[in-house]
Amino acid sequence: MYHDKRMKDIEKKIDEYRMKVKDSGDLKAESGVFDAPTLKTLYTLASKGIIKAMGGVVSTGKEADVFHALGEDERELAIKIYRITTSDFQKMQDYLIGDPRFEGIRGTKKDIVFAWTKKEHRNLERAMEVGVRVPRPVTSERNILVMEFIGKDEVPAPRLKDVRPEDPKGIYSKVAEYMRLLYQKARLVHGDLSEYNILLYEGEPIIIDMGQAVMLDHPMSSEFLARDIRNIVKYFKKMGVDCSEERLNAYIMKKD
Ligand SMILES: Nc1ncnc2c1ncn2[C@@H]1O[C@H](COP(=O)(O)OP(=O)(O)OP(=O)(O)O)[C@@H](O)[C@H]1O
Numbered sequence: 001m002y003h004d005k006r007m008k009d010i011e012k013k014i015d016e017y018r019m020k021v022k023d024s025g026d027l028k029a030e031s032g033v034f035d036a037p038t039l040k041t042l043y044t045l046a047s048k049g050i051i052k053a054m055g056g057v058v059s060t061g062k063e064a065d066v067f068h069a070l071g072e073d074e075r076e077l078a079i080k081i082y083r084i085t086t087s088d089f090q091k092m093q094d095y096l097i098g099d100p101r102f103e104g105i106r107g108t109k110k111d112i113v114f115a116w117t118k119k120e121h122r123n124l125e126r127a128m129e130v131g132v133r134v135p136r137p138v139t140s141e142r143n144i145l146v147m148e149f150i151g152k153d154e155v156p157a158p159r160l161k162d163v164r165p166e167d168p169k170g171i172y173s174k175v176a177e178y179m180r181l182l183y184q185k186a187r188l189v190h191g192d193l194s195e196y197n198i199l200l201y202e203g204e205p206i207i208i209d210m211g212q213a214v215m216l217d218h219p220m221s222s223e224f225l226a227r228d229i230r231n232i233v234k235y236f237k238k239m240g241v242d243c244s245e246e247r248l249n250a251y252i253m254k255k256d
């Protein structure tokens, strides 16, 4: 076949990954991520020319694994692969409910994970459109989201959690502005915002992990916002920034 080589490269990378996984005795990751349908989806993305080569694992988690990859023009990509077998469907369904964009998504676990992947893609697009710095989404296909890799030469940017920012006050102001833009312009609440889901790249905060973000008319959106505010204020207070939940809330709510 004409795209044989590309596929072989991907296969090889995946085999290497499997080997690594086997060596560490962690078979869960292996069976959870690269099931046959996921492999097929990776092949589809490769045959469309979106993925040129798979790289190493960036992160393995409960719901998803993130890999490094190369795309067109050697551009670095992050490939987020949601697990079909081990994801928390109940939770996903709760977050999909009340979202007019995904009304009536029921069906199999697979359908829910696919809708979830698309939801993260759309949320990233929406956030980007209103000026929030997020990884630029490239495409999504079934349970795989392809996006801009935040980092350089296969090294991902650290999470806020992993570093002590030089200018915590400046970073706080940006994060507060992003929360406000999300709320006022995109009509979204992140829903899992904390130092775990903000990367620091070239001195700039970048918001990630938007799968669970909900629109303002979601029944839990106020609670999610209150929790996001609590997390952010707690973290930046620890970094010595003068901030409070009340003031951040007022700033987010302020209409201009
Ligand atoms: N676009 C990206 N560029 C670089 N690194 C990324 C990117 N997206 C995610 N990562 C890395 O992968 C990790 C997990 O990604 P993310 O937070 O989106 O998944 P998650 O839903 O939290 O997964 P889980 O909660 O199951 O671990 C992040 O903490 C970050 O280190």
Ligand SMILES: [Mg+2]
Pocket (backbone or CB within 6 Å): 196, 197, 209
């Ligand atoms: Mg995360």
